[in-house]
Amino acid sequence: MTPIVLASxxxxxxxxxxxxxxxxxxxxxxxxxxxxxxAVRVDRKGRAKRGKDCRRCQTTGKRxxxxxxxxxxxxxxxxxxxx
Numbered sequence: 001m002t003p004i005v006l007a008s009x010x011x012x013x014x015x016x017x018x019x020x021x022x023x024x025x026x027x028x029x030x031x032x033x034x035x036x037x038x039a040v041r042v043d044r045k046g047r048a049k050r051g052k053d054c055r056r057c058q059t060t061g062k063r064x065x066x067x068x069x070x071x072x073x074x075x076x077x078x079x080x081x082x083x
Contacts, residue, residue: 022067030057037061 001009029035037059039051053059064072 018067022065022071026065026068027062028065030054030061030063032056033061035061 030037033039033054033056036054037057038053041049041051043049054061057063
């Protein structure tokens with residue numbers, strides 16, 4: 001195999017894998033709160049306490065994946081243009 005064909009095959013495999021991941025699991029953990037839904041703070045004694053609610057994910061701890069978001073936008077645009 002030539003390097004170009006091998007690189008194309010790898011790129012296609014990665015793209016298909018990410019597409020399947022977005023289809024099976026459209027939501028991932030929030031990057032700001034790491035999926036907890038709130039910030040973890042430490043009090044003066046060094047114990048972990050619950051902090052403020054995460055504003056980015058509205059305390060769910062989940063976010064929509066980029067690939068799923070792009071799919072939703074394209075689907076909405078397609079449906080809006082066909083009516």
